[in-house]
Amino acid sequence: MLGLPESVTVALFDLDGVLTDTASVHLTAWTEAFNNLLPDIVDDDGHTPAPFTESDYRAHVDGRPREDGINAFLAARRITVDPDTVAKLGQAKNRRFLAILDRDGVTPYPDAVAYLHAARDAGLGIAVVTSSRNGGPVLEAAGLTEFVAVRVDGNDIVERHLAGKPAPDSFLLGAELMGVGPAGAAVFEDAVSGVAAGSAGDFAAVIGVDRTTSETQPSPHAKDLAGAGATDVVTSLDRLRIGGQPEGAPQ
Ligand SMILES: O=P(O)(O)OC[C@H]1O[C@@H](O)[C@H](O)[C@@H](O)[C@@H]1O
Numbered sequence: 001m002l003g004l005p006e007s008v009t010v011a012l013f014d015l016d017g018v019l020t021d022t023a024s025v026h027l028t029a030w031t032e033a034f035n036n037l038l039p040d041i042v043d044d045d046g047h048t049p050a051p052f053t054e055s056d057y058r059a060h061v062d063g064r065p066r067e068d069g070i071n072a073f074l075a076a077r078r079i080t081v082d083p084d085t086v087a088k089l090g091q092a093k094n095r096r097f098l099a100i101l102d103r104d105g106v107t108p109y110p111d112a113v114a115y116l117h118a119a120r121d122a123g124l125g126i127a128v129v130t131s132s133r134n135g136g137p138v139l140e141a142a143g144l145t146e147f148v149a150v151r152v153d154g155n156d157i158v159e160r161h162l163a164g165k166p167a168p169d170s171f172l173l174g175a176e177l178m179g180v181g182p183a184g185a186a187v188f189e190d191a192v193s194g195v196a197a198g199s200a201g202d203f204a205a206v207i208g209v210d211r212t213t214s215e216t217q218p219s220p221h222a223k224d225l226a227g228a229g230a231t232d233v234v235t236s237l238d239r240l241r242i243g244g245q246p247e248g249a250p251q
Contacts (some may be wrong), residue, residue: 001122001124001239001241002115002118002119002122002124002241003238003240003241003243004204004205005186005204005205007183007184007204008124008184008185008186008204008205009124009125009180009184009185010124010125010126010127010175010178010179010180010184010185010186011119011124011126011127011185011186011188012116012127012128012171012174012175012178012184012185012186012187012188012198012203013112013126013127013128013129013195014063014124014128014129014130014187014188014189014190014191015128015130015132015135015138015139016108016130016138017060017062017191017209017236018112018188018189018209019065019108019109019112019139019142019144019189019210020106020107020108020112020138020210021061021075021106021107021108021109021126021142022101022106022137022198023191023211025046025097025100025101026057026061026062026132027054027102028095028096028100029093029094029096029097029100029104030052030057030061030069030093030231031052031053031054031057032092032093032096033089033092033093033096034051034052034056034073034089035051035052035088036092037085038050038052039176040067040186041079041081043077043078043079044078044079044080044182045078049077049079050067052073056073056076056103057219058071058159058191058192059076059192060072060076061073062190062192062193063131063165063166063189063190063191063192063193063197064113064132064164064165064166064191064193065088065133065154065157065158065164065165066093066094066132066133066154067086067090068131070086070089070090074086074189074212075208078107078160089178090166092240093131093155093232094133094134097134097145098134101134101137101141102140105141106138106141107142108142108143108144109211109236111235111238111241112237113144114162114238114241115237115238115240116144116147116204116238116239118241120147123159125150125178125179125180126147126148126149126153126239126251127148127149127151127174127177128150128151128153129151129152129170129171129173129174129176129187130151130152130154131153131154131157131164131165131170132153132154133153133154133155133158134153134154135151135153135154136151136153139151142211149178150174150177150178152170152171152173152174152177156170157169157170157248158174164196165191165193165194165196165197165198165199165231166192166193166194166200166228167197167198168198168201168202168222170186171186171187171197171198171199171201171203175201175203182201182203182204183202183203183204184204184205185203185204186204186205186236187201187205187206187207188204188207188209189206189207189208189209189230190208190209190210190211190225190228191227192212192224192225192228193228195208195228195229195230196228196229198227198229198230199228199230200229204229205232206230206231206232207229207230207231207232207233207234207237207240208222208226208230208232208233208234208251209225209235209237210222210225210232210233210234210235211235213235218233220247222235237250
């Protein structure tokens with residue numbers, strides 16, 4: 001049903017970059033926050049770090065809870081800072097994220113809205129599993145709250161002391177709250193860390209959503225999603241809903 005295995009009765013959607021065009025807002029806010037800090041510090045070898053780029057975002061920050069993303073990036077660059085600096089960086093990023101949201105609103109992807117309608121009409125249970133503590137406001141601003149039976153977000157991850165993506169815990173909680181095990185659920189993810197989480201959780205399907213290109217030609221990001229364990233990689237959920245030639249999971 002809807003391009004998913006027969007056993008699937010629940011769809012677990014990541015939010016930013018799958019249902020809404022907000023991965024780009026996170027990227028902008030992180031880029032500004034990191035690049036305000038980096039020129040003023042040195043790494044463990046005494047060098048001024050190179051600026052934070054989109055590829056840093058995809059490799060270390062995308063899909064992970066806020067503090068995990070900061071720590072993963074700083075560790076990759078061999079940068080040591082005190083916990084207060086980590087906290088202030090996270091706060092600065094969040095202020096910027098909320099300011100952009102306030103200014104621009106949130107755009108849901110049309111193919112995602114069509115898929116949500118089709119999933120609801122087909123009787124699939126719908127949950128959102130996001131590492132963001134802004135999951136509720138983003139869903140609300142996008143007008144998607146009405147579709148969602150269960151939301152697991154960054155606040156739940158902190159309060160329940162769950163391991164963030166790429167650990168499978170937040171998706172497993174989403175499935176449990178929807179009353180199914182991993183064999184009854186499909187994960188939809190745009191981040192490598194999120195696909196890895198779905199794969200580690202042994203879900204019936206892990207759909208990698210590659211919004212970095214509108215081409216059917218495999219992009220580098222599509223290859224990374226496949227490498228992280230996606231069972232299928234699509235550039236639009238229309239391909240699952242309407243059918244047609246599989247874009248496949250590039251090797
Ligand atoms: O800072 P927030 O809103 O809690 O979001 C944490 C993370 O949430 C994820 O959904 C995003 O992919 C990341 O880019 C983001 O950093």
